[in-house]
Amino acid sequence: MIYLILFFLLASLLLxxxxxxxxxxxxxxxxxxxxxxxxxxxxxxxKAIGPVWEANHIWLILIVVILFVAFPEVYRLLSVxxxxxxxxxxxxxxxxxxxxxxxxxxxIKDGSQKxxxxxxxxxxxxxxxxxxxxxxxxxxxxxDPEIIDFYGAYIGPWFNAFSIALGIFFTAVCAFLAAVFLVxxxxxxxxxxxxxxxxxGSNIVAVISGIGVFVAAGLQGLALHEMYLESTMTIASVILxxxxxxxxxxxxxxxxxxxxxxxxxxxxxxxLFGWLWVQFPAMIRLANDTVTYQAAQAPDAVLNVMGWVLxxxxxxxxxxxxxxxxxxxxxxxxx
Amino acid sequence: MEDLLAGRLQMAFSLGFHIIFACIGMVMPFLxxxxxxxxxxxxxxxxxxxxxxxxxxVAIFFAVGAVSGTxxxxxxxxxxxxxxxxxxxxxGMPFSLEGTAFFIEAIALGVFLYGWERVPKWVHFGSxxxxxxxxxxxxxxxxxxxxxxxSPTGFDWVNGAATNIDPIAAMFNxxxxxxxxxxxxxxxxxxxxxxxxxxxxxxxxxPGNVFHQKALRIAMLFAAVGALxxxxxxxxxxKDIAVRQPIKLAAMEAHFExxxxxxxxxxxxxxxxxxxxxxxxxxxxxxxxxxxxxxxxEVKGLNDFPKxxxxxxxxxxxxxxxxxxxxxxxxLLGLIYLFFRWKKPHLLTHQLWLKALVAAxxxxxxxxxxxxxxxxxxxxxxxxxxxxxxxxxxxxMPGLVYSFVITSMVYVFLSIIVYWLMTRQIxxxxxxxxxxxxxxxx
Numbered sequence: 001m002i003y004l005i006l007f008f009l010l011a012s013l014l015l016x017x018x019x020x021x022x023x024x025x026x027x028x029x030x031x032x033x034x035x036x037x038x039x040x041x042x043x044x045x046x047k048a049i050g051p052v053w054e055a056n057h058i059w060l061i062l063i064v065v066i067l068f069v070a071f072p073e074v075y076r077l078l079s080v081x082x083x084x085x086x087x088x089x090x091x092x093x094x095x096x097x098x099x100x101x102x103x104x105x106x107x108i109k110d111g112s113q114k115x116x117x118x119x120x121x122x123x124x125x126x127x128x129x130x131x132x133x134x135x136x137x138x139x140x141x142x143x144d145p146e147i148i149d150f151y152g153a154y155i156g157p158w159f160n161a162f163s164i165a166l167g168i169f170f171t172a173v174c175a176f177l178a179a180v181f182l183v184x185x186x187x188x189x190x191x192x193x194x195x196x197x198x199x200x201g202s203n204i205v206a207v208i209s210g211i212g213v214f215v216a217a218g219l220q221g222l223a224l225h226e227m228y229l230e231s232t233m234t235i236a237s238v239i240l241x242x243x244x245x246x247x248x249x250x251x252x253x254x255x256x257x258x259x260x261x262x263x264x265x266x267x268x269x270x271x272l273f274g275w276l277w278v279q280f281p282a283m284i285r286l287a288n289d290t291v292t293y294q295a296a297q298a299p300d301a302v303l304n305v306m307g308w309v310l311x312x313x314x315x316x317x318x319x320x321x322x323x324x325x326x327x328x329x330x331x332x333x334x335x
Numbered sequence: 336m337e338d339l340l341a342g343r344l345q346m347a348f349s350l351g352f353h354i355i356f357a358c359i360g361m362v363m364p365f366l367x368x369x370x371x372x373x374x375x376x377x378x379x380x381x382x383x384x385x386x387x388x389x390x391x392x393v394a395i396f397f398a399v400g401a402v403s404g405t406x407x408x409x410x411x412x413x414x415x416x417x418x419x420x421x422x423x424x425x426x427g428m429p430f431s432l433e434g435t436a437f438f439i440e441a442i443a444l445g446v447f448l449y450g451w452e453r454v455p456k457w458v459h460f461g462s463x464x465x466x467x468x469x470x471x472x473x474x475x476x477x478x479x480x481x482x483x484x485x486s487p488t489g490f491d492w493v494n495g496a497a498t499n500i501d502p503i504a505a506m507f508n509x510x511x512x513x514x515x516x517x518x519x520x521x522x523x524x525x526x527x528x529x530x531x532x533x534x535x536x537x538x539x540x541x542p543g544n545v546f547h548q549k550a551l552r553i554a555m556l557f558a559a560v561g562a563l564x565x566x567x568x569x570x571x572x573x574k575d576i577a578v579r580q581p582i583k584l585a586a587m588e589a590h591f592e593x594x595x596x597x598x599x600x601x602x603x604x605x606x607x608x609x610x611x612x613x614x615x616x617x618x619x620x621x622x623x624x625x626x627x628x629x630x631x632x633e634v635k636g637l638n639d640f641p642k643x644x645x646x647x648x649x650x651x652x653x654x655x656x657x658x659x660x661x662x663x664x665x666x667l668l669g670l671i672y673l674f675f676r677w678k679k680p681h682l683l684t685h686q687l688w689l690k691a692l693v694a695a696x697x698x699x700x701x702x703x704x705x706x707x708x709x710x711x712x713x714x715x716x717x718x719x720x721x722x723x724x725x726x727x728x729x730x731x732m733p734g735l736v737y738s739f740v741i742t743s744m745v746y747v748f749l750s751i752i753v754y755w756l757m758t759r760q761i762x763x764x765x766x767x768x769x770x771x772x773x774x775x776x777x
Binding site: 060062070072075076078079087093105106107154302305309316323327328 | 391394395398399401402403404405406408409411412413416417419420421423424425427428430431432434435437438439441442443445446449450453454498500501502503730731732733734738741742745749752756759760762763764
């Protein structure tokens with residue numbers, strides 16, 4: 001049962017990274033949109049992510065619920081020591097969600113639209129940055145339950161070059177996902193060119209900041225590259241991820257947008273998978289210890305019930321989600 | 336400010352804010368679907384306009400409810416890590432099921448909001464109903480978690496840790512049924528009266544406006560029926576608490592001395608030092624009857640419990656008076672409404688009646704928040720009744736007051752914006768339904 005639950009955790013993480021990431025990315029890209037295109041981009045963003053963005057949130061809730069039910073100690077450590085970045089990420093989630101829906105549903109379109117957009121854009125940055133920072137803190141090993149001074153216990157674990165580099169990398173990945181996704185959503189040649197340029201730009205930033213993550217890890221005394229070289233699984237994921245990039249560009253240049261989206265998703269999946277495999281079976285690395293999933297898992301009775309609930313939930317959710325995507329996404333692509 | 340107080344206030348503020356949006360997001364889909372159903376049956380476009388207008392409301396409230404709910408799922412850990420470490424696995428089942436229900440709700444809402452021209456009309460209507468049912472389900476499931484905090488079951492507590500966990504027994508705890516029933520009805524009453532009050536206000540300003548008349552009619556039906564059933568559900572809750580959490584009942588009633596044939600104390604100022612209630616109205620033997628169905632039954636008083644286990648009596652007592660008082664008033668309004676609709680339909684548009692409904696606009700939500708104060712403050716000093724104290728569940732991180740201030744500011748700010756957005760929605764609806772007033776045509 002524990003493997004089933006780990007599978008669901010991985011699946012939710014992956015779906016949130018891809019779907020939620022594209023959602024944040026849409027906000028990030030708006031910053032790099034020329035003034036005369038902003039209205040068109042807003043409408044497009046709304047048409048593209050509006051119907052599904054509520055559903056995107058739920059992957060995050062699922063992650064949280066799986067953590068506190070099945071791995072309570074992991075949830076406790078994260079929420080005590082990463083209280084501040086988590087709250088900042090939540091601030092971003094609240095503000096961008098509210099601004100996005102307000103911008104569209106405000107019955108009177110006037111100057112307030114500009115304010116909604118500003119909030120939406122900056123909150124999108126905030127969310128992806130602090131999501132990345134939180135993820136970085138779980139692997140860096142600065143969380144130390146023994147420390148009691150404020151800085152060491154609640155700031156040091158996440159306020160460091162490595163976590164911030166990861167936050168920047170994740171932000172670039174979000175922008176990249178959104179750009180690849182939006183290229184195929186529009187028929188307007190000017191917008192298409194713009195999203196194409198944004199895809200190039202975010203790809204470059206992602207590669208540079210990705211290298212930055214390894215450099216920052218080295219500066220912080222974390223031999224991340226060595227960890228990656230330890231297992232064939234992670235080596236394979238890195239090699240595959242590298243090969244996908246030129247393939248993705250080929251499909252994009254030839255106008256096979258569905259393939260490009262699929263490959264972008266696969267790219268992110270490989271990065272995430274490699275990232276998790278590097279520390280597996282550890283879920284969090286502490287200063288003097290690691291918390292493995294075996295050590296953190298809840299009693300069997302709890303895991304069994306949760307496993308069945310997840311299976312039942314998946315049987316209900318996936319067909320309805322498929323229906324939603326079919327009605328809104330595929331029909332648009334066909335038309 | 337003390338960290339414990341800041342943490343409790345932040346939680347109270349977050350829950351109090353979320354509850355309003357969650358209730359509206361849960362009940363309004365039913366109203367929206369009812370309007371759409373009327374449209375499908377009668378073909379009158381005013382009903383479709385109404386369904387569309389309410390759907391915009393649902394979208395706004397649901398979105399804010401969804402993000403504030405996401406925040407709560409993290410706040411449980413950032414504020415009460417010790418609680419979640421033990422309680423998380425035990426009460427995980429309703430949380431996981433709630434995730435599923437919420438997911439279905441979000442998907443169905445996507446279909447309803449964006450499917451006006453894209454999906455077959457009965458599928459579209461059906462998706463609206465699914466939004467409501469899934470929303471209600473997720474509300475009921477979350478209540479199971481709170482009910483478990485009031486009547487913890489499904490585990491053995493040995494040396495400060497839970498063993499022998501049975502998540503199914505924990506989910507089906509003793510308090511779940513009465514709490515879920517009371518809260519679901521409260522959501523209908525509060526949302527129904529709030530929406531009715533809003534449209535009544537518009538009718539006062541735009542007499543004869545068909546749009547607001549139809550809206551009022553649909554909203555009041557839900558509100559009136561809910562308000563009439565609510566006192567019965569309240570009675571069930573009281574009888575349940577009398578057995579399960581006698582100290583909470585004693586605090587609600589400000590009942591200090593254990594006695595047979597206890598009086599019902601209405602209003603008054605409880606004095607915790609002397610154990611008396613000044614300026615209160617006493618109804619002889621009524622408390623014994625209400626709690627146990629017997630005028631001479633023994634009702635436990637606060638003095639039977641150690642002083643350090645007393646909840647803050649005045650807060651609980653006042654909140655309870657507010658809830659019951661407003662609930663009774665709304666039930667009365669519901670009764671009058673049904674009578675008017677049955678016998679005196681011309682009075683339904685009478686100025687005084689509309690003014691009464693405007694006055695009732697916030698009452699349901701005030702009663703609902705007061706009810707949550709009763710159940711949450713009434714459980715103090717425990718976070719899990721009889722098992723874990725709230726103070727022991729708090730995060731070790733100091734400086735919670737900053738987090739409290741920031742969270743509150745965000746919520747206050749969002750409330751103001753949502754209020755402002757609603758006024759703008761109504762303004763644009765009124766523009767499209769603007770009619771020459773009788774005075775002008777004459």
